[in-house]
Amino acid sequence: MNLDQVLQTFYDESRELLVDMEIILLDLEFHPEDRELKNALFRCVHTIKGSSGMFGFDHVVGFTHVVENILDRLRADDLEYSRDLAQLLLQSRDHIKNLVDADQNAISMEMKTHEAQLLGGLEAYHQVSTDTQSGPAEVAPAAVNSEPAVDGSKLWHISLRFDGDVFRHGMDPLGFIRFLQTAGEIVSLHTLTRSLPDLADMDPESCYLGFEITLDSSASLDDIRAIFEFVETLCEITIIAPGAALGVYNQWLEKFADDEREELIDWLLQDGEISGQQHSALKSGDIELWVNDPVANEQGANDSIASTAEDVLVNLSELRSDASADKASAPRDASASRTQYIRVPADKLDQLISLVGELVISSSSVVVNAVKGGDKDTREAAANMSLLVDDIRDAALDLRMVPIGECFQRFQRIVRDVSDELGKDIYLSIHGADTELDKSLVEKITDPLTHLVRNACDHGLENAEKRLSRGKIAQGTLRLNAYHQASHVVIEISDDGNGLDRERIRSKALEKGLIHADQVLSDQEIFNLIFEPGFSTAEKVTNLSGRGVGMDVVKKSIQALRGSIEVLSEPGEGSTFRLRLPLTLAIIDGFVASVGKAVYVIPLEAVVECIEFPLEEQLEASKHQFINLRGEVLPFIPLHEYFQVPGYAQGRRQNIVVVNHSGKKVGLVVDELHGEHQTVIKPLGKLFAHLQGLAGSTIMGNGQVALVLDVAALIQQVSIVEEDKFSSKRKQFH
Structure with a gap:
């Protein structure tokens, strides 16, 4: 995945989160006490803020940080969700959308003025509580790193080993470090240089670094995981949650060589993640007395964190390695709780539908030829292929259904x-x-x-x-x-x-x-x-x-x-x-009829019935352009006249296809009826855009091009003609 693809993913997911944000804000008006909605709302803004920080979109980070502060107070029940606050947050959501869509170097003065007005409104709510209803106070600056002081009970350990190709995929490892700062305070960061080659052998486009990070944060495991979502396949990431047992650390350390293991254990002690006794136990490998005890007891670690954390160690590069192990001491599939979707550009789906349409046409041609001249086995094979093509068509069309x-x-x-x-x-x-x-x-x-x-x-x-x-x-x-x-x-x-x-x-x-x-x-x-x-x-x-x-x-x-x-x-x-x-515009069920050598497809949904048009009735009916259909006046259109079919011979047996649209019926006069046919509609192109009564074209099984009729336009044309006749007769009468 290159940088453009990653950026597009950011834009797509941010817009989806903004849609969710709007829905939640509106739902909260009916359920203002719903804590789940408040938490979901906070997560939407927090994720947009963090992702924006990773890509250096400071114009988004600054404003979303202020909104995030208000939402944090809201979910802590320090603010009452009123209609005025809802309106302000909806306007803030709109502004975030505009910021995400805008180039940070091309933000208009109008947007800046609007942002200042919104910040003024948000500032008025920053210190308001449901108890004191105090007046407005100054909002904290929109800084990325404004988290609480270090607390030994909230220390996460994050181990990063970046793939050598990470730069070639448009990723900046430091961007993830900046992103991580949005979740808490980085207490310590050790840069790993063991993989650095000699200067003569160094490739400037390759990454040789890794990081060992101690993070002080109250964020959830899902929040920490989300930070590395874009880079999961390009690095080895291990996350150890606060309050993890010493055995968890030991399991993680076992994969390193002795000298690197020794260095990592020293860093853990230096950063306050483990106690002196635990340090000695890890060094000696004798951890049986400590294997189930939370680390950093000397720091006053909160044992409840280990019991409430769903996971204490997650290795994102080995999602399925130890699925059966105990949750408290083994890696877990980081994507297990995520719905499995594949994001596919819409134009690729359109291309698939187009190819399936060609397949339907080719299949129809094969069936026609098999029926004409094939033996029994050939006809059966063609029929089976036609059924499979129908299944493929339905499955492909279903992909575009939302x-x-x-x-x-x-x-x-x-x-x-x-x-x-x-x-x-x-x-x-x-x-x-x-x-x-x-x-x-x-x-x-x-x-x-x-x-x-x-x-x-x-x-x-x-x-x-x-x-x-x-x-x-x-x-x-x-x-x-x-x-x-x-x-x-x-x-x-x-x-x-x-x-x-x-x-x-x-x-x-x-x-x-x-x-x-x-x-x-x-x-x-x-x-x-x-x-x-x-x-x-x-x-x-x-x-x-x-x-x-x-x-x-x-x-x-x-x-x-x-x-x-x-x-x-x-x-x-x-x-x-x-x-x-x-349901779809790509493929329709049609009814095929012909006029002379011209073939037309009428949308089957519009066809009411088909009737014979005897020669003896044609002459009289043509004077008035309507027939008596069981006591009902039915206007009709001779298609050979309407489309000026060349070389058309008069005096032949004809049929009328009765069509209906919006309660109006019209008869279409044709020569022969050929029955139902599944039709892949092809656009006619700009050259034929002015033609009335045509919706597109299609290719029949025998290779002949047929025109797809626009029934609504034909009926409208009949209505105009009838109105003109009525107006002229009315003038004669007066």
Whole structure:
């Protein structure tokens, strides 16, 4: 792992910790006495501070140190977690994020001014206690090393032997020493030079040094381990916890040569880790009388530390060497309590999905050829291969699936800030956070969801006074819910507020010329008017909404993801916006049809049914562009006309594929029906971006290129044509 990779890991983990920090800060408002939450919050900031110190990001260390002081008082119950303190800590969290993202040499004056304001606010809390509520006092400087005085009962021993290639991987051993100072005070540090070669043989890019360190710290074993997380594979590290028995030290010393062992034992005595008698016992090797006794008894060591420490010796370079040994005297797998994850860049997953798509296409081609001309064994082999490819495809797609809860959680903060701005009491209820969908979809729906959430807070939910006058509780509820439905995920944004005013929407639509006075509309058609560009029923423009910008963008964004949006509402009871999205954008189930020599793939989810279109009906129906489907008027699109298929011969037998999107049905006139086909969607490229009605392309099993239809765009085109016809006839009538 080189320095760039290590830095990227730092940035990724810091951002994850900042997300956790925000979630915890919001949770604490509902559970202010939860000690586990307070400890977890402290660990988030402490880890960011320590990691930043290791890389020399002093601009991050300085500010996080001040925040850490406040959180330390909070977990010690010296501060009450109020809404004002929560707001200040949330703003501090935002500032830490900006500091992590910013180059320390390019911090703007605006950021510096904002930091000064935050430090002033934090300073006011530094000396405030729940007992005295004393006034503000000066905050301790943001120094890296401000730990308590040496206490023999808290002495850790850390032994480091760096790999010769550590510099080549972009690591600086001194960076870890600086990092270690964030956990406590380094009482002593001995530099090991035994491995230094003669000057003529020295490689300036190789590391020959090691360290023996005595650390005075109240940190936990996990905190000490975390310091060396980036370098575990590049050095031999042994950690001996405070209060360890002399037998533990002896076990560690046994691996060294006699002369080095003698030197290490002398250092242990010199640094106050062992007593004079224990020193003699280790020198002579006669430790039977001391093997189970804690070291440094003459220093007044606290025996309780040995009994409460989960481990007293951890050899991070031998994670599995003595897994069956006693916890108090043997090395332990330092990663045993960590969930086993592999961090993989998203572009590598995208490349894998792309290759799997090619594999699906190739597999389809093999199956087609086997069916055409292969013998029985060949057909069976092709069928088995097709099944395996399907399994590989499903497993690969599953790698990109992430819980939507990661997206939902960010709305806790948004709802909190918006409710404060509007002076409303709003509770956000989250359900279905474990529902999974493609990571690329999660990223693309965040903005539409944000707009819908803010809109529900502003327009949907009433203030407390109005809610009470309507017999509701003062607190409004906004509900986010997600669940799977067949090959889709459904996301619902619901509120228990005003509901949509049908008459007001209709009136605004008439005013803007979107509908006609004598036009009869269903509830769903009225609700869909709010997605028209520039449409708004807000009486005044606010920072949140009222300009008529946004809902049309929301609908277009959802449709661009091959999804749909539905609105449900009852006056005075609230509204629900229901989004229906595919689980993935990479591969779809399609229905194949052809027009002349052109082949088209229709998303199977949109197909309602297929019907014959007899020759005798074609001539009459073509005059009006609709047919009577069991008493229902069904407009249709002849695809040979719409896409201007070259060399198309009229008068042939045709079929109609009935498709549905957002409650609207349209017939697609085709020649032949070829059935279902799993489709790997390929983008058309910028050259074809202007084409309406196409979502992409795919390669069929026989090598032919087929176009994937965009059903939503086709239905929208039909609606525009119908409206134009209605308008022209209406003008003729008047």
